[in-house]
Amino acid sequence: MDELTTGTRDRRGHWWPKLHAGIAPIFVFPPQPRSFLRWLPTYFLPWNVLFFLSAAVLWWLLTPGMDTLSALAPGWVLYILARNTAAVGLFYGALEVPLYIQRRQAARFKYNPAFPEDRENGAFWWKSQTRDNMARSLLFAVPIWTAWEVLILWAFASGRAPMSTSAADPLWLLGIALIVPFIHHVHFYLIHRLLHVPALYRHIHAWHHKAVNPSPWSSLSMHPVELVLYFSGAGLHLMIASHPLLVLYHLHYAGFGAAIGHIGFHTIETGKDKGVDTHAFTHYLHHKYFEVNYGEGLVPIDKWMGTWHDGSDEGERLMEARRRRSALGRRGT
Numbered sequence: 001m002d003e004l005t006t007g008t009r010d011r012r013g014h015w016w017p018k019l020h021a022g023i024a025p026i027f028v029f030p031p032q033p034r035s036f037l038r039w040l041p042t043y044f045l046p047w048n049v050l051f052f053l054s055a056a057v058l059w060w061l062l063t064p065g066m067d068t069l070s071a072l073a074p075g076w077v078l079y080i081l082a083r084n085t086a087a088v089g090l091f092y093g094a095l096e097v098p099l100y101i102q103r104r105q106a107a108r109f110k111y112n113p114a115f116p117e118d119r120e121n122g123a124f125w126w127k128s129q130t131r132d133n134m135a136r137s138l139l140f141a142v143p144i145w146t147a148w149e150v151l152i153l154w155a156f157a158s159g160r161a162p163m164s165t166s167a168a169d170p171l172w173l174l175g176i177a178l179i180v181p182f183i184h185h186v187h188f189y190l191i192h193r194l195l196h197v198p199a200l201y202r203h204i205h206a207w208h209h210k211a212v213n214p215s216p217w218s219s220l221s222m223h224p225v226e227l228v229l230y231f232s233g234a235g236l237h238l239m240i241a242s243h244p245l246l247v248l249y250h251l252h253y254a255g256f257g258a259a260i261g262h263i264g265f266h267t268i269e270t271g272k273d274k275g276v277d278t279h280a281f282t283h284y285l286h287h288k289y290f291e292v293n294y295g296e297g298l299v300p301i302d303k304w305m306g307t308w309h310d311g312s313d314e315g316e317r318l319m320e321a322r323r324r325r326s327a328l329g330r331r332g333t
Ligand SMILES: [Zn+2]
Pocket: 208, 219, 262, 283, 287
């Protein structure tokens, strides 16, 4: 594919999409039915459907029955940890191997033309961003993800949290399934914005921001406190009469979806003239500039709060103006 049909390279070789990042037309006023209808399939395909399917496979085929889940025991807890570790290894590997190890599409559609592994970096264990991020993900992220999953499944199975079924409340559960991504994005914005408060940033969130040129394994490379907060979004299901499949969908949306947000490529080539868009651009800009795009545009809180950067010259100008204002504010106090 020709990357210059949908983007440009700047003087430093960085790729920018010609189409600036937009916000979901669901929140645009006055309503725009045509752009809503154009956007709707992209809401489901391919990523949300993929994460729902992965949740369905794990729930129906690879999760113990409710009787087992109703009593906490090391056997099934370690089994869930092992199956989540395998699932993360498979999914993250399926992105990392072709794009970053085999480099099948070289740097086409890659925002930052450099590959982290081409340069040693003392900020990381073994001076390697990939190995460091992979180790932190498996050591901290998967166990914390699993702990949330175990807690919620156990609470449902033991009657400690209200649970519904598709037979009893099909429309209620369908409604939750449809808004899980929105819930995730609002929750992510709130905890992420909080973690950019200077003291919390220094002690906690700085771990994640070591990667200024993120790759898939950077996604869950976070301080354990941030990981507990990040996966806590699924804790909502403890209060709303939900279903275990939706809990897994929520966790997969957070755990696997993060890899798409940090993939570093705008488009994954799937054929000579075919590709899948990743929607990674806004979070890539967050890693590049730090003070923009605390959320990702599905729910446009950044737009409402004045921290949105869509990749345009206007987005750049607004960011610079904001930086000047806060520098002046600091000097004035
Ligand atoms: Zn990130």
